[in-house]
Amino acid sequence: MQDIFYIYNMLSLCWPQDLSGIVDISGSKNAALPLIACGLFFEQFTLHNVPRIGDVMTFLEIISSLGVDVSFIGNTLTLDTTNMSIENLDTELVKKIRVGIFLFPALLKRFHTLTLPFPWGCNIGKRPIDEHIRGFEAFGYINEWSDDMLQFSGNYNTNDVRISAGFAVTATENMLMIAAFRSGRTTIELAAIEPHVMNLVEFLRSLDIVITVSHDHMMIIDGIKYPPKRAETSVIHDYIESGTFLVLGALTAMPSVEIKNARINDLRFFLSKCREAGVRFDLNEQTDTITVYNSRSSLRAVNFQTNIYPGFPTDLQSPFSLLLTQAEWVSRVHEVLFEWRLNWLVEIEKMKWHIAIMNPHEALIFGKTHLKWSTVSSWDLRAGVTMILAGMIARGETTITNVEYIDRGYEGILGKIAKLGGKIEVI
Numbered sequence: 001m002q003d004i005f006y007i008y009n010m011l012s013l014c015w016p017q018d019l020s021g022i023v024d025i026s027g028s029k030n031a032a033l034p035l036i037a038c039g040l041f042f043e044q045f046t047l048h049n050v051p052r053i054g055d056v057m058t059f060l061e062i063i064s065s066l067g068v069d070v071s072f073i074g075n076t077l078t079l080d081t082t083n084m085s086i087e088n089l090d091t092e093l094v095k096k097i098r099v100g101i102f103l104f105p106a107l108l109k110r111f112h113t114l115t116l117p118f119p120w121g122c123n124i125g126k127r128p129i130d131e132h133i134r135g136f137e138a139f140g141y142i143n144e145w146s147d148d149m150l151q152f153s154g155n156y157n158t159n160d161v162r163i164s165a166g167f168a169v170t171a172t173e174n175m176l177m178i179a180a181f182r183s184g185r186t187t188i189e190l191a192a193i194e195p196h197v198m199n200l201v202e203f204l205r206s207l208d209i210v211i212t213v214s215h216d217h218m219m220i221i222d223g224i225k226y227p228p229k230r231a232e233t234s235v236i237h238d239y240i241e242s243g244t245f246l247v248l249g250a251l252t253a254m255p256s257v258e259i260k261n262a263r264i265n266d267l268r269f270f271l272s273k274c275r276e277a278g279v280r281f282d283l284n285e286q287t288d289t290i291t292v293y294n295s296r297s298s299l300r301a302v303n304f305q306t307n308i309y310p311g312f313p314t315d316l317q318s319p320f321s322l323l324l325t326q327a328e329w330v331s332r333v334h335e336v337l338f339e340w341r342l343n344w345l346v347e348i349e350k351m352k353w354h355i356a357i358m359n360p361h362e363a364l365i366f367g368k369t370h371l372k373w374s375t376v377s378s379w380d381l382r383a384g385v386t387m388i389l390a391g392m393i394a395r396g397e398t399t400i401t402n403v404e405y406i407d408r409g410y411e412g413i414l415g416k417i418a419k420l421g422g423k424i425e426v427i
């Protein structure tokens with residue numbers, strides 16, 4: 001199971017770029033990864049609309065090292081776990097991605113013990129896992145730390161369990177997976193309800209697991225003891241990719257870019273901020289299509305704050321910040337969730353963005369700025385794609401290094417931009 005992703009590590013972009021046409025949004029990374037992990041509960045699992053991106057490929061390599069038979073054709077993935085074992089688990093690969101932590105629910109159920117490298121922080125900040133640890137313990141697993149390793153062992157209990165997920169996305173998903181396949185009622189308070197979490201909820205419901213989700217972020221799960229032998233489902237389209245193309249269209253469309261499978265419903269708050277900022281677009285709810293028009297002359301400064309769903313997604317903070325460099329007057333960004341997620345602004349300042357970083361969570365963006373070419377390094381996945389967008393509106397030739405970050409989360413992004421008429425040279 002191999003795929004070549006990092007065939008390049010630098011991009012070069014020229015100004016000006018006028019984009020038009022249709023872009024099809026791919027499956028969501030953050031929905032696909034927990035669903036793939038959930039697939040390990042079944043003997044046979046089929047998952048459709050899986051994006052062919054770096055993080056998925058790395059996760060599948062890890063899963064192959066468990067002896068799982070992995071077949072990934074087009075965007076359909078099948079797993080056969082008949083010969084699964086933890087003996088040869090590739091822990092070096094697990095260090096590469098944070099989502100190794102998704103392996104705990106299914107592997108603990110099957111093997112009653114699992115040791116993985118501790119998922120420390122990353123470029124966007126400290127990434128605590130206390131909610132995961134408290135959750136695993138509440139289900140009866142015993143936690144042991146040894147150096148840089150995280151170990152759980154034992155059997156899950158069948159008590160009624162009440163836990164808090166602190167609105168954390170991956171922690172909620174892990175708790176859901178354990179709760180789904182044990183008898184006993186689980187109540188998750190402060191559950192995350194991001195669209196990708198709900199993708200997992202809907203899949204589990206399709207297996208007759210009763211899950212109620214209430215407006216106060218409480219989930220009640222009445223699990224089933226034994227998972228069925230086979231299961232099949234689909235990954236939802238990626239609202240983060242859709243929002244990214246909306247920004248790209250607002251800055252470069254000539255006259256318009258049509259975004260298909262846009263997940264309009266998941267983007268409500270983001271779309272209202274875009275309107276407030278003067279972005280011109282039409283929504284077709286029936287076909288789930290957004291048509292975005294060039295909005296460079298109508299952009300206005302706005303203040304925004306990232307939040308848990310349905311608030312403004314932190315994963316769209318960087319592209320929206322770029323949009324605001326082209327708006328008249330001063331905008332304020334308040335990144336609530338991650339303390340280093342504004343650090344990329346230091347890198348992008350090389351392109352003559354006029355920014356003031358007030359503290360780790362707040363920055364001012366002074367518009368309107370004529371961005372200037374530079375060589376910039378991709379800071380993380382979302383900042384990396386924003387650097388592509390910035391290069392498309394910056395005068396002169398922009399070079400972006402470390403672009404392997406971008407391949408981790410956006411399926412065929414360069415091909416999609418090229419189809420819209422964008423010119424990006426791969427070095």
Ligand code: EPU
Pocket residue numbers: 029030033099124126127128129130131132166167168169170171192194314315336337338381382409
């Ligand atoms: N938090 C805790 N304790 C925990 C877990 C999280 O305090 O045990 C805090 C974090 O410090 C942070 C907040 O809760 O302030 C949100 O963290 P969360 O756990 O929700 O993040 P995550 O589950 O690690 C997922 C996405 C991220 C996305 C965040 C927020 C996946 C695989 N990752 O991360 O996606 O930014 O939720 O929506 O779903 C990306 O795709 O680029 C990305 C980073």
